[in-house]
Amino acid sequence: MKKEVLEVLKKNKNNFISGEQLSNRLGVTRTSIWKQINILKEEGYKIESISRKGYKLIEEPDILSRDDLLIELQNNKLGNDIYYFKTIDSTNNYGKKLALDGALEGTIVLSDEQTGGRGRLGRAWVSPPGTSISMSIILRPTIYPNEAAKITEITAAAVANAISRVTKLKTGIKWPNDIIINSKKVCGILTEMSAEINSINYVIVGMGINVNINEFPDEINNVATSLKKELNMEISRKELVINIVNEFEKLYYDFINTGDLSKTVEICKEKSVILGKMIKIINRNEIIIAKAIDIDENGELIIKKDDGEIINIISGEISVRGINSYI
Amino acid sequence: MKKEVLEVLKKNKNNFISGEQLSNRLGVTRTSIWKQINILKEEGYKIESISRKGYKLIEEPDILSRDDLLIELQNNKLGNDIYYFKTIDSTNNYGKKLALDGALEGTIVLSDEQTGGRGRLGRAWVSPPGTSISMSIILRPTIYPNEAAKITEITAAAVANAISRVTKLKTGIKWPNDIIINSKKVCGILTEMSAEINSINYVIVGMGINVNINEFPDEINNVATSLKKELNMEISRKELVINIVNEFEKLYYDFINTGDLSKTVEICKEKSVILGKMIKIINRNEIIIAKAIDIDENGELIIKKDDGEIINIISGEISVRGINSYI
Numbered sequence: 001m002k003k004e005v006l007e008v009l010k011k012n013k014n015n016f017i018s019g020e021q022l023s024n025r026l027g028v029t030r031t032s033i034w035k036q037i038n039i040l041k042e043e044g045y046k047i048e049s050i051s052r053k054g055y056k057l058i059e060e061p062d063i064l065s066r067d068d069l070l071i072e073l074q075n076n077k078l079g080n081d082i083y084y085f086k087t088i089d090s091t092n093n094y095g096k097k098l099a100l101d102g103a104l105e106g107t108i109v110l111s112d113e114q115t116g117g118r119g120r121l122g123r124a125w126v127s128p129p130g131t132s133i134s135m136s137i138i139l140r141p142t143i144y145p146n147e148a149a150k151i152t153e154i155t156a157a158a159v160a161n162a163i164s165r166v167t168k169l170k171t172g173i174k175w176p177n178d179i180i181i182n183s184k185k186v187c188g189i190l191t192e193m194s195a196e197i198n199s200i201n202y203v204i205v206g207m208g209i210n211v212n213i214n215e216f217p218d219e220i221n222n223v224a225t226s227l228k229k230e231l232n233m234e235i236s237r238k239e240l241v242i243n244i245v246n247e248f249e250k251l252y253y254d255f256i257n258t259g260d261l262s263k264t265v266e267i268c269k270e271k272s273v274i275l276g277k278m279i280k281i282i283n284r285n286e287i288i289i290a291k292a293i294d295i296d297e298n299g300e301l302i303i304k305k306d307d308g309e310i311i312n313i314i315s316g317e318i319s320v321r322g323i324n325s326y327i
Numbered sequence: 328m329k330k331e332v333l334e335v336l337k338k339n340k341n342n343f344i345s346g347e348q349l350s351n352r353l354g355v356t357r358t359s360i361w362k363q364i365n366i367l368k369e370e371g372y373k374i375e376s377i378s379r380k381g382y383k384l385i386e387e388p389d390i391l392s393r394d395d396l397l398i399e400l401q402n403n404k405l406g407n408d409i410y411y412f413k414t415i416d417s418t419n420n421y422g423k424k425l426a427l428d429g430a431l432e433g434t435i436v437l438s439d440e441q442t443g444g445r446g447r448l449g450r451a452w453v454s455p456p457g458t459s460i461s462m463s464i465i466l467r468p469t470i471y472p473n474e475a476a477k478i479t480e481i482t483a484a485a486v487a488n489a490i491s492r493v494t495k496l497k498t499g500i501k502w503p504n505d506i507i508i509n510s511k512k513v514c515g516i517l518t519e520m521s522a523e524i525n526s527i528n529y530v531i532v533g534m535g536i537n538v539n540i541n542e543f544p545d546e547i548n549n550v551a552t553s554l555k556k557e558l559n560m561e562i563s564r565k566e567l568v569i570n571i572v573n574e575f576e577k578l579y580y581d582f583i584n585t586g587d588l589s590k591t592v593e594i595c596k597e598k599s600v601i602l603g604k605m606i607k608i609i610n611r612n613e614i615i616i617a618k619a620i621d622i623d624e625n626g627e628l629i630i631k632k633d634d635g636e637i638i639n640i641i642s643g644e645i646s647v648r649g650i651n652s653y654i
Contacts, residue, residue, distance in 0.1 A: 093427070096521070100423060120523060142611070146473050149524045176524070192528070194423070194521050196447060197476045197503070197642040198610060201519070283525060284469070315524040 018054035089116035345381030416443035511552035
């Protein structure tokens, strides 16, 4: 009911709508409407109430409210089911549990705060409350397990595009899974899957974005940044989430429906901060120093080693002078 | 406590041990010993009790008792933690939940009956109570996700060897994941994993073995068999489980510790029922008719197509005249 009240208020934003109209339209009592309005106010929605005139939505808070996002994403393929937490250990972990219990493609898990957020290889990822986006999307693509890296590429392209659209900041992609602004990391992506040998049960793609974080701990301050730090103003997390879902959905279904990854690859190449540079690639115990020369049509990185050998790599931890993975 | 009582009885099988001895050795009261003996009797252990002489274990039931297996596998690397169910939907599903909660490598899930057992691609697998083995092993190998198929090969080799050792029956392997006796399927293997792009979180390898099943439904009777049907006698499921764990553990740690898959490949080649034959391979929507010519050092199948092209495949649904996948 709260969602329906909010939906009507949003459609009439900055205009009054009477309690009676709301009550008629939604088929519930005016007392019930009044209760929902109060809950919305508590959540931070600024709603003016004047007797005889009714209710007017003046301002929406920057919370990642489930109801609000369900309204905003109702015409999308993704985000028809949203789980929102004030705090959680890790949205990817929760997504895995949902997926194991049968959650459908497009289910989204969001949390205002993550207490046990993870980057790749189980590393910690800090997601303080109120200032970051911790989001995981459950996908059930009919692709082979060795294609899962493409989902990381799609996500990187989508997040970079969405950030640029919302903030006008120039975003870079440090292949395969980091978004960079002014040589510092603003977003990390963690793709995990459950698979049989030849088929994927589900993919969880998680992203942690530093949005309105003011300060970072000393040890990461020189490698991490936030949108607010770069822009000197707060950014609406809700607007960013909506834009990410929109961008992601375009690139993802392009790939799923036609097998075509070209738009994603185009964005990843254009925004790449490593192409043409000498990079260090760490994969388990192997370290390779090589020149990053291209990203191929499958999203794989093509590198040229010192001895002239040219090879493809599908993933790895990359560092390049001035731009390092952090934590 | 029940486990400790059983352990002493097993060590003194067919000999009497007095309640006082048991009580002293285990540091509990004789009443407490008596209670545990009664529970064991209820589970099916035949224990003679004669006053002044004490207790004598005469016969062990063919149940996949957790306590019993913990005793039998106490010197093994795998099986130090065992979950046993009278009935469960799927041991692989339960294994996934345990792994998500941090279960260690070697944790084993067993069920007397599976109500929602699955073969590959979500197909049903029948595991009636009392007559089959439904077992899943949780592994945490430090290998790449594209190597997970090797775990299937190791399991196939281990199960085929164990069945042959216990029953003296000739076992065949229908690459990659079926064990065959006299052209009929007696065991299926389902390997599932949770992974990041470049590293495995965990692998669950599940196996369903038709041990003492008397009859199969008509629709699978011509493609499925059980050890009892082939041998005309009952086989101890417990003995088989112990042998499988022993065989598996040898081949698995050979591979994990040294990267050497050669013993596994040797067994899979020697027991192969498809090498040298024309086979049909179905992968998603692709169907290939080709001759199976070899299994390479990575456990991949090498096939030769009609046009002479030779390719490697890592998995797929194989059928060969007279031997079909069932269900």
